[in-house]
Amino acid sequence: EDFDNITKLxxxxxxxxxxxxxINEFxxxxxxxxxxxxxxxxxxxxQNYKPLQVMTACSLDIYNFPFDVQNCSL
Structure with missing residues (x-):
């Protein structure tokens, strides 16, 4: 009310x-x-928003491709 309902600057x-x-390595x-x-x-x-491009790699087992499911956890 005192500040015109401003909640964020x-x-x-x-x-x-x-x-x-x-984590600089990624x-x-x-x-x-x-x-x-x-x-x-x-x-x-x-609140400090930082868009980051993260580089990572996963090993894939493609023996059953295209009937497989792959998971890559970060």
Whole structure:
């Protein structure tokens, strides 16, 4: 009511501390776009969305192809 029902603000990431938490061995940083904003909620939560391109490999058993089922867990 005091703030026109605004519940979230976008803040440039350069203005606040943002932890650098990534599993670098699987992330292709050069192909992951940077997002210049984080979102700060009215209760203090900070949402930091980072689209990442993750590279992984799975070994496949194709002996029964095309009548097989393959699972690749991350």
């Amino acid at each position: 976008s803040v440039p990431t350069d203005n606040i501390w943002v932890p650098d938490i990534l 992330v292709d940083v050069g192909k992951s776009p940077s997002i210049p904003y984080v979102y700060v909620g009215h209760h203090g939560e900070v």
